[in-house]
């Protein structure tokens with residue numbers, strides 16, 4: 262699915278030639294090559310290019326990237342970079358030893374909305390940031406993805422959390438602490454066809470985070486919610502509030518309301534200085550700089566996500582005295 266979006270973005274770029282593609286399903290690779298005029302189709306493992314863009318399901322990211330790095334090629338990976346932070350650390354170390362680059366999605370923070378929000382924060386338009394909320398509230402990917410199981414292997418935190426966390430890290434700096442988290446699960450899922458499957462990962466996650474600069478963040482990622490009016494991202498400063506559009510996409514309007522104002526106004530989108538905007542622009546960021554969609558940021562994300570998972574297991578919370586009878590609301 263996502264390879265289509267990459268090809269559409271990158272074929273408009275003069276900096277990139279799509280020279281080869283590979284898929285374990287060779288017929289799929291051939292059809293893809295025909296659709297995007299890619300001259301060569303090879304087996305996975307025989308790729309030969311300056312950069313290998315890894316768009317397999319996440320459980321294969323590390324293996325595909327490792328063999329490309331060992332062959333001396335730079336890699337750009339879809340999110341999450343790897344299944345675990347330690348797997349990501351060994352990929353980064355290998356790339357360092359081989360003298361090649363690693364870049365990683367998401368790249369949506371490079372697009373005009375989040376760049377406009379970054380500019381507003383840097384200019385002091387909302388004063389000092391004090392808090393933020395991030396909410397991915399969805400009924401789950403079985404509604405639209407033909408193969409939802411790999412997405413459920415990750416769960417909403419690892420599959421969708423990277424968009425929200427990368428945007429917040431870019432805007433507010435790195436996360437230093439996870440103060441609390443709850444992970445709940447509704448394991449039985451139903452496809453639109455009526456077919457059932459089960460998942461073992463958490464399908465609803467709530468977490469309270471704090472950045473190194475002391476900004477508190479409330480993060481919700483859920484595949485269990487049917488509808489919402491909660492904004493995707495809001496950032497609260499001492500002098501104003503920013504409301505951001507869905508960080509899974511490269512477009513949308515950022516709204517601001519400052520102290521003393523009666524209404525919201527739209528920020529002017531900030532063009533990011535790339536020749537193309539869309540899924541895949543992170544590959545240009547890797548090739549031409551400034552390399553902000555980096556392997557290091559993707560590793561930091563995995564550290565944050567693992568800290569949320571650990572906290573939900575180890576944190577027993579503080580009990581509140583019960584004053585109602587059982588069953589009473």
Ligand SMILES: NC(=O)c1ccc[n+]([C@@H]2O[C@H](COP(=O)([O-])OP(=O)(O)OC[C@H]3O[C@@H](n4cnc5c(N)ncnc54)[C@H](O)[C@@H]3O)[C@@H](O)[C@H]2O)c1
Nearest residue numbers: 262263264283284285286305316317318319321339340341
């Ligand atoms: N689907 C989306 O809208 C979307 C959006 C953003 C990011 N992503 C990310 O993109 C990546 C791919 O997701 P997708 O939904 O496009 O998956 P997909 O299942 O649609 O496509 C994955 C392709 O990888 C091939 N493949 C599997 N193992 C391979 C291997 N070892 N070597 C070579 N090819 C292999 C499969 O045959 C398939 O054609 C994932 O990391 C996902 O998190 C997906």
